[in-house]
Amino acid sequence: MESTFDDFTSAVEPQHKVFIKAAHESLLSNGYKMKIEDKAAGLFVSYSHSKTKRSVLNLFFRKKGLMARLYPDDISGYIDLLNDLTESMIKEIDRSAPCKRLINPGDCNPRCITGYDFIIGGKRYQKSRYMCFQFAVTAENKNILTEWIEKANDRRNNA
Numbered sequence: 001m002e003s004t005f006d007d008f009t010s011a012v013e014p015q016h017k018v019f020i021k022a023a024h025e026s027l028l029s030n031g032y033k034m035k036i037e038d039k040a041a042g043l044f045v046s047y048s049h050s051k052t053k054r055s056v057l058n059l060f061f062r063k064k065g066l067m068a069r070l071y072p073d074d075i076s077g078y079i080d081l082l083n084d085l086t087e088s089m090i091k092e093i094d095r096s097a098p099c100k101r102l103i104n105p106g107d108c109n110p111r112c113i114t115g116y117d118f119i120i121g122g123k124r125y126q127k128s129r130y131m132c133f134q135f136a137v138t139a140e141n142k143n144i145l146t147e148w149i150e151k152a153n154d155r156r157n158n159a
Helices: 005-011 014-029 075-082 087-095 142-157
Strands: 032-039 042-049 055-062 065-070 116-120 123-127 134-136
Touching: 005 014, 005 032, 005 042, 014 032, 014 055, 014 142, 055 142, 065 142, 075 116, 075 142, 087 123, 087 134
Parallel strands: none
Antiparallel strands: 032 042, 042 055, 055 065, 065 134, 116 123
16 A cells, blocks of 8 residues: 555654645645655655656654755755754754765766755865755754745746
């Protein structure tokens, strides 16, 4: 039996349901396609743009609880949002894997999509696209995550 979005939301903690439903509706209404997969840790929801086929957001569960992984296309359009990240979000970025392609291109598969190179608070980050913006969904950062999703909608719709 194939899982549904309702199956996913039933596993989400009550305090995050409004955020999840709003993100879901916003992305679908802006042309994104949703895919749900069963993973070992639970259901995994991915949203990708119908034109580019590239993911913009993944929602999934870990021991910490509900997680969101964001994939901005061009980090330069998100610089204003980087300065609004919470301390816990910046710590998650600190812990994420470096982008081998940015640091030493010979160490990386040439088909790998280049990661992100940006500065927060004077510190330079060169991080992998696949782990850089992976955050626990908390009351503290839901507004910031919502802003990132809205920015992705605006940028992709105006591209």
